[in-house]
Amino acid sequence: MKPQHVMYFTEKETEFVNLLIDIGTRKNVAQVLVFLANASEATSRDIERGTDLRQPEVSLAMHYLIAQDWIKIRENKAEGKGRPVKIYSLSKPIDRIMNIIERDKKEQAKQQLARVQKLREYIR
Numbered sequence: 096m097k098p099q100h101v102m103y104f105t106e107k108e109t110e111f112v113n114l115l116i117d118i119g120t121r122k123n124v125a126q127v128l129v130f131l132a133n134a135s136e137a138t139s140r141d142i143e144r145g146t147d148l149r150q151p152e153v154s155l156a157m158h159y160l161i162a163q164d165w166i167k168i169r170e171n172k173a174e175g176k177g178r179p180v181k182i183y184s185l186s187k188p189i190d191r192i193m194n195i196i197e198r199d200k201k202e203q204a205k206q207q208l209a210r211v212q213k214l215r216e217y218i219r
Contacts (some may be wrong), residue, residue, distance in 0.1 A: 103145060108133060118200060123148055127156040128185075128192070131166070136184040157183065165192050 096108040104112065108129050115125035115152035126146040131137060137145070142153050163166040185192070 104129070112196055115196075118196070120196070121156070121159070123152040123156040124159050127153060127160065128165070128189075131183060131185050132189040132192075134184075136169075136182050138182055142183070163195075 104126075112122075112125045112129045115128065120128075123146075126148060130142055130145050134141070139150065139153055139157070142148070143150055145152070148156070157166065160213070161168075163204050165186055166183055169182050170183075171182055173180050188211055
């Protein structure tokens with residue numbers, strides 16, 4: 096067997112995940128995003144081990160992150176026979192992704208405030 100190095104979240108990274116969750120990011124998406132922000136690249140299995148998520152949870156997070164165009168994928172030939180291994184990395188620096196998240200949250204807040212204002216018009 097080949098020894099493997101497994102990355103785990105530090106206290107700071109766990110806080111980063113929790114803050115993302117607090118602003119409405121799904122837990123699995125937050126964990127995968129933070130994991131990849133701190134790893135140059137990783138396989139799905141690396142992500143599962145490092146985030147303590149099951150394969151379906153990682154897969155769902157990946158679908159979301161790919162749809163946002165925040166992930167790039169490359170394939171690496173598997174050792175021996177079998178299908179190639181997909182290797183994931185962020186397609187943008189984490190600070191640019193955070194800028195996108197911030198912009199989206201500001202727009203959501205603006206829309207919510209507009210709805211509250213409309214509600215106030217019903218009271219008058």
